[in-house]
Amino acid sequence: MPNRCIKEGDNPDLTKERKTCTFDTDELTANLYGSRNNMERRREITKKISADPDFADPIPHDFLSREKCIEATAKKTKAVVQRGSEFCDVTNYYEMLHLINEAIGIGGYPLALHYGMFLPALEGQAEKELTDDIIPRAKNLEVIGAYAQTEMGHGTNLRELETTATYDKATQEFIINTPTRSAMKWWPGNLGKMSNYAVVTCQLFIDGRKIGPHNFLVQLRCEKTHEPLPGIIVGDIGPKMAFDTNDNGFLALDNIRVPRKNMLMKHAKVSPDGVYTPPMHAKLNYGTMVYVRAHMLYAHGQFLATAAIVATRYSAVRRQGRIEHGVPEVQILDYQTQQHRIFPQIARAYAIIFTYMDIKDQYDAMIKGIAEGQTDLLPDLHAITSGLKSVVTHMAGLGIEQCRMACGGHGYSDASGLPKLYGVQIGGCTYEGENMVMLQQTARYLMKAVASALQGKPLSHSVAYFGKKSSGKSRIGKEGGDIAREHEAMLEALEHAACRLSVEASQMWEKRGRGGETKERAWNGVTVEMNRAARVHTRVFMARSFHRRVTSSPPSIRPVLTDLLSLYLHYECVDMAHHLLEDGFCSGEQIRYLKSRLYEDLTTLRPNAVSLVDSFDQSDRELNSVLGRRDGNVYEALYQWARKSELNYTDVLPAVQKYVMPMMEENRSKL
């Protein structure tokens, strides 16, 4: 069966791996990206960018200062903007995303938040009077914007943000002010140096009454000189763990006046005479965050895929140690521990991307509903995207770190691309709402679902399984080798665990309430359990999505995807075995059975491991990893990469000449 990556001159071990492929890698790639045409388009973009001198990096960014990296990234951004249509359909979201990844990389660029949040916020929340003026100019990039919500003192708890927007009826303006040091906006991406406008989240005050957080469009810099406008202090917050090429910024506003129409008023409104009309759903103002949380799944699935590609290919190329005496050193991918470290990451990357596809469909349906005046899909989508954002970012972070360690010493080098990848990816656990906080949003929803299920009320999409009758005992290991029934038995077991944990958390909460605690204090006493229930529920949702995609996949790729799904479900069940055992739903014998099946899965997947990661179809540019390169010629590339280090420009470093040599000389003369 064809693995389409084989080329002459490649590392022979990688070629050997590709020859054992049992499916058509192009079929799987096309399935992952929606169609064969989408796959071809991605490849065309990659090919054109790779050959274009505007996007060449003579010195890898690993060896440049932050300022130089920002300059190089800004230059490439300008080229993408001016020449984008030479490479792709610039109106196609996924083509643009791929172009940006190929041309610029993942560490941030001047327009990241402009496209990622500023424009979506205006499009989703502003009304015509404002959008007619600002959106054409923003699309034309006369206006570049950031999404400035988080403050130095508050990010998670939006209700306590301190920046104020006070309505002045006399002039029909809002006065926007930063009253304290902790009220300074702090963290927003591209706010520091790149943006000349921002959507700023402020507490709305009318006639002395605090109404709550709302968004306002504020001009920050002169459109001609790019200097900050009077009353505006803006700058970069300094170096961070990663995202080196993003100017996350600070902002203070000194009683800045903006016209009434600058409030984003598609949902909540303030009339000229100061009458406030609330939105049709109280949290529609938070819509941009739901949008980003949904889309983060795709990015984080791809981040994990990158790490899995690097670790798998490198493990096929590297030979070290022997499994039996008297035979040559083995590829490290033959070690069971290595497979157990890496293969679940491959499966999880597929699971995340497939889950994203389901969520995207739900998101589109919700937006259509809102346009028709219906918000009934929003609570379910908010609850599940809050859980998914948290589980997926955490899962991807752990997975990338496993892949990095699986590459041994070279994984610790920036040459592997993995330290930077981890730094960028792990930020997702924090931004768009810290994970522990967002899981509580899911848990709140589960508590309502428990109540509805007990009362026999209808249940919405993500919690529909709460209405199923549990069989009391798991069918795991009792399906006589029927793989479809075995998968169903594992899904049923996970659903049982999520439901049980939710019911138990609800009972614990109630009990504390009966003991005299307020509802809120009682909640804080059970949040660890609440978040546990939310995580298991979210993992059930992912497992169901993965299962649905596999069972509806084309026959040519279904066998390999079924193997991958088996590994995924066995791994998830073993990882959550304590939840399955706690109430006796599963026995110890059943968990031992799951483990033995998992080890069989590792062996089954071994011949297809490289081909499964090849099917993610990430180019060498996207991987940005000496260890993960398609041709597997790792060692020579590693040496050439190290040669580019600034420390190697001279044989004797000035620092050595200045301090170390005189010290050695002094010591020598003492003898």
Ligand SMILES: CCCCCCCCCCCCCCCCC/C=C/C(=O)SCCNC(=O)CCNC(=O)[C@H](O)C(C)(C)COP(=O)(O)OP(=O)(O)OC[C@H]1O[C@@H](n2cnc3c(N)ncnc32)[C@H](O)[C@@H]1OP(=O)(O)O
């Ligand atoms: C063609 C060009 C293409 C170019 C390519 C572009 C690529 C774009 C890709 C997209 C990816 C972009 C990447 C960008 C990088 C991101 C950088 C980071 C940005 C940020 O971090 S922005 C700041 C984010 N901040 C947060 O997320 C804050 C978190 N906090 C909150 O959201 C809230 O404070 C809260 C939800 C935790 C609590 O809110 P609140 O106190 O007001 O509410 P309650 O907890 O009391 O809940 C009351 C009820 O409201 C419901 N609720 C809450 N939120 C929502 C919501 N969003 N939607 C619906 N319902 C909501 C609760 O569930 C409660 O319901 P109940 O029924 O009463 O129980």
Ligand SMILES: Cc1cc2nc3c(=O)[nH]c(=O)nc-3n(C[C@H](O)[C@H](O)[C@H](O)COP(=O)(O)OP(=O)(O)OC[C@H]3O[C@@H](n4cnc5c(N)ncnc54)[C@H](O)[C@@H]3O)c2cc1C
């Ligand atoms: C790379 C990056 C990019 C960002 N980009 C932007 C941007 O473009 N625009 C923007 O506005 N912001 C941005 N942010 C800010 C980000 O949205 C916030 O940092 C994030 O929402 C977390 O809020 P916080 O910093 O207030 O954390 P905190 O809430 O202070 O969290 C600290 C700890 O307190 C815990 N905690 C807080 N509240 C609770 C609770 N109710 N229950 C239990 N535990 C709790 C948390 O779990 C965490 O352990 C960015 C941040 C990063 C790291």
